[in-house]
Amino acid sequence: MLNNDAKLSEKIFTDAIEKAPTRDGLGKGTVEAGKADREVVVLSADLGDSTRTAWFQKEFPERFVEVGVAEQNLATVAAGMAAVGKIPFIASYAAFSPGRNYEQIRTTIALNNVPVKVCGMHAGVSVGPDGATHQMLEDVAMMRALPNMIVVVPGDAEEGRKATIAAAKNGKPTYLRFGRDKVATFTSAETPFEIGKAYYLWKPEKSDVAIIAAGHLVYEALLAAKALEAAGVKVSVINSHTVKPLDEKTILEAVQEAGAVVTVEEHQIAGGFGSAVAELLAQKHPVPMEFVGMQNAFGQSGEPQELLHHYGLDAIGIQKAVEKVLARKTK
C-alpha cells in the first residue's frame, strides 16, 4: 500500500494524474534557484528549448550563457565560472554531455572539485523516435564512477524541480539526469526530498521483495506494486533518486526485511544504479537480485512507451523480474 508519509499525488492511480517530462523540473528549478541565489547561471549548447533552460533565459537573460554546439566548451567554461564563485548548470543531451565531454567533466569539474551541475537531458530509450544515437544509456555509469561527483536521477518533474534547487545549494559537482517524455507526476510539493535520502513509496506490513527504483521508471514500479498486491504478492517500492551517495541505511533495511531485491532503471544494467545497489549488497547483505534495465543493447526508434515495453522496462517487465527473484528466493 502507498506510504502516506511520502505524501504522493492524490490522483496517483487515476487517469487525472498530471503528466510532465522531468526536464520541466530543470526549467522550473533553475528559475527558482536563480531567484534565491544570484550566483546561479545556466549554460546552454544550442538546446535551450528542449532542455527547458530557455525558461531561465527568459527570467535571467544576463545570467544565461550560450556556447553554441560545443559540449567540451560547455563543461570547461562552466568550470572556470564555478572556480570564481558561480553556480553553473550546464544542459545538453546526455549523449553529448557527459557523452562527448567526459574528460572535461572528469578533470575540470570532478577532480577540480568545482560546483558545476551537469544536467544530462533526453536520457533513456524513452527519448523515442530520435533513435539510439540520442538515447543515452551509459551516463549514470560514467558519472557515478567519478570521485567527488553526486548523482541524482529524478523520477518526475516535481522531483526534478526539487533536485535542481537542492543541487544549487550543495556546493558540489553534481550530475542530474532528466528525460524527454512525459511521465506521471506521482510526487507532490509536500513529498520529502533530500539528496542522499531514499524513501518508501509503497510499503506493506511485510514485503517479500524490495523494488528499488531510480528515475523515470519509479512510477512503473508503483504500477507493478499495485498489480502485484492484487495478485497477493507483497513488495515494497523505494525511490532512490540519489544514485550517489546511496542511502545505504534505507536500502539495507528494506532488503533485510524482504530477502530479495529488484532494481529498476532506464539505463544499461552494466555500471548503472542497479550495479551501485549490487556493490552495496554484495558487501553488506547478499540476497537474490534481479535487474530491470537495458541488457547490453542500444535502443532504437519508436514511441516511448512502446520502447519501454519492448525492452522490458515497464510495469509488466518489473512484475516479471519480481516473479523471477521470488522463484530464486524460495528455491
Next chain:
Amino acid sequence: MKHITDAQIATLEDKAREIRETIIHMLVAAKSGHTAGPLGMADIFTAFYFHILNHDPKNPDWEERDRLVLSNGHITPVRYAAMAHAGYFPVEECLTLRKLGSRLQGHPERDMLPGLETTSGPLGSGLSQAAGMAYAARMDGKKWRTYCAVSDGEQQEGNIWEGVMFAGKNKLHNLTAIMDRNNIQIEGMTEDVMPLEPLADKYRAFNWHVIEIDGHNMEEIVSAVEEAKAIYEKPTMILAHTIPGKGVKEIEFDYHWHGNPPKPEQEESFIAQIREAAKK
C-alpha cells in the same frame, strides 16, 4: 613608452635564472617530468609572478587577484618554481615534486595547492576555463584580469577552438592568453605532426587581437601585456616565440626533451650553463 625600467629588467632576468636552476633541481629529484617547456617558459612565468600579476602570495585566495590559468599542465614545474620564489610556499618544497603525498602533483591540481586556479594536464581545456572566469568577472563588474598560458601543441585540440570562438564572440577584453610557441611536441615538430600555421591569422579570424613577441625578452613580454590591457572589445593572444629548453644547449630545440628529466650526472653542468647564459 617603456613599461619597465632597465633595472627592473635586470632583476627579472636574475629571478628567471634562479627559477631555471630550481626547475633543474626539482626535475632531477623527481626523476621524471618535462624539461623543455618549463625552461622555455621561465622568462614569461617570471614576468608574470614578479611584475605583471596583481596578487598576494601570502593570501592566494584573495578575491581581487588576477587569475593565471595554466592550460598545458605538464609545464607545471615552471609555475611551481615561480610560485615558490614569489613566496607562495618554501622553495625547498619544490623538491617534493611528483612524490607521494606532495602538494606538487605531476600535473597541477587546484584542490592540492592554493594559488593554482585550475586542475590541468589533459590538453586544450584551460583556455575555456579562463574564458569562463573572464566572463564571470565581467558579469560582476570585477576589475581583475584573467591570463591563460597555452602551448602550441594543444592548438590541435578541438576544445581550444571552441574556447577561442566563445571568447571572440563575447569580446572578452579582460582575457589575455600567451602561447608558448616553441614548435615542438612529443612526436616531433608541430609543423610535421599537425601544422598550426598561420596561427596569428587564425586567431585574428576568430576576432582576437594578436601580438607576436620574443618570449625571452622581458621588455617585450611586459609591453605585450600592457598593450593587451589597452585593447577593448577583443581578447588578446600573445604569440610568444620561445626556445624549448632555453639556457641548456643539450636541451634547446630538441623535442626529445619534451617529457624527460635531466639525469643526476647532468645537474651540475646544466646549472653551470644556466648561470653562464644569464651573464650574457
